Amino acid sequence: MIYESMCNALKDATISIKDINAIFVSNFLSGPLNKQLHLNALVASLLPGMNVPIVRIEAACASSGAALKQAMYAIGSLKTVMVIGVEKMTQSIGVKQIDALAMASDQLLDQSQGLTLPASYGLIAQQYMRKYEIDHKVLEEVSFINHKNANLNPLAHFYHKEVTKEMINTSPLIASPLNLYDCSPISDGAVAIIISSEKSGDRDIEILASHFVTDSISITQRGNLTSFKASRLAAKKAYREAEVDMKDIDILEVHDCFTIGELLALEDLGFCNSGEASTLVEDGYVLPSGDLPVNTDGGLIGNGHPIGATGLAQVYEVVTQIRGEAGLRQIANVGVGMTQNIGGVGGTAAVTILGED
């Protein structure tokens, strides 16, 4: 997967691997699941004789958002770098996936209390639904839209899989109130992107801003469960650096690891006030035909959630849409796009804004 994504990225950029000065590898769970750490040297094995600096970055489900930022730090001393996100999750030769994923949460405060990721997001959804008096139907609508988008995305986990409203609302309960279709799937995947300080051609897309912010790891340490402070802060920094605001964003990719995550994202990124995201969903604002198409690639729910690759998959979708190369899911006139990548239960948030160069 890593090799294929690297080759595709180099081909797309029409450069050679010899032009790459450093590689940043994002991965979350290769140790617990694949018994494989030291991924930087594993990638080096694919590139005999290259001996470039390669490093692995981990920040739970926001690993690739964080890796992108490390690459941005390096651009300045280096000319051209590659960022690879990868996760192989569908088979484990180590611990069970649900236990490995829980390592994003505090071992003492969360894991030992049974607060797996679905359980934590279940609690958030419970609080949110009670606080703002919304029905589970809104979450079902998020799932429906994202699966419909994925249906048009040849690279999506759920490509060409029709998911009906009935399938969604009759799906089994996972962690109340979240059902199976409220959850993103266990996926394998890899994404590679190339960042350069030099112009390469008219398909270049500019990173207008890239920020990530950390917050306490455990939801037991948060004052408010229905908003992620790290997400709000990262967005604020990104808007400021990119010198754009919400109304300039033509397309948005958010971290819908669970459907409730999309509602929180819309609010934390400033697209509506707290408790109003359900209206944006119900009114079709987030549809491909709406004012702000969200997760046109299917999001984590429909495109899949190969953890270490997810943040870069979001960037790939925005780049593809800005370039006008998104095929059947193409949105008209995309100039600026934004991605939001969350680690754990809001412990890390990475926000990137991209635009035409």
Next chain:
Amino acid sequence: MIYESMCNALKDATISIKDINAIFVSNFLSGPLNKQLHLNALVASLLPGMNVPIVRIEAACASSGAALKQAMYAIGSLKTVMVIGVEKMTQSIGVKQIDALAMASDQLLDQSQGLTLPASYGLIAQQYMRKYEIDHKVLEEVSFINHKNANLNPLAHFYHKEVTKEMINTSPLIASPLNLYDCSPISDGAVAIIISSEKSGDRDIEILASHFVTDSISITQRGNLTSFKASRLAAKKAYREAEVDMKDIDILEVHDCFTIGELLALEDLGFCNSGEASTLVEDGYVLPSGDLPVNTDGGLIGNGHPIGATGLAQVYEVVTQIRGEAGLRQIANVGVGMTQNIGGVGGTAAVTILGED
């Protein structure tokens, strides 16, 4: 451990945590051993309300050498950053330590063949001893010197523990020809250092160069087992950037995860030709009283090897020696020092050169 090391570093630098713009956390095994990933958010939990960017770097046993380089990339956009190395290894709530450590090697090519780290370094030692016709006595001498140095280091794993030549040469076989005392111990530890682009006072030490290089992960993919190409390349880059050469180095910290590693290091860093390192050891060149004191803190063998902290512990020793604050183990007139930190079996090598500011 993280908190204690952070507080000590801040106190030493006489600055506040509010002056820190980003934190880089180096750790290798917290997932497999402690069931805890997402360490960047765990560190954020220790700093309520700070919400700075924190990221975790992993490059097997060279994690902290690699993290230091990431911090150097960030210096330029940021003023002051902290690098923390941490590993909690003595207890595991996950897999066994030996299995976790093996994740530094290729799962398919090495681990499944029984090539744990001691086994791999055992093969290297076998080849080295045969090729250069040296006796195990040389390795025993490395162990003896490093334990003697550790005996004077209050922060060492083997502080105030006298290790005799008899204890060393009668210790049980681990992976032929390596005995127990050829191996670094399983340690807990944390180190924090602060790097700033601004001068802070007359105790400042300058990072003259910091480089890391990757090579193929598996020893089955190497042409030569008795030299680490990544180490040679990283040293070459570091000498060039620092504008110093071997004879300018007053003190050296090398990655003696196993005694044989020290011999390879002396050769790969250019202090002698291939096969001649045993002479440097036998002639007392590497003793505190010698021309090039090596591993004055005890090295990994004597100081301990809390993996994610090791590269930074080396930097701490060089800084302490240059400052003249090393107490009973102080070497006279240390102006320039070098560290070499190896990941896995030479898949990653990080070399840092430090000098008086």
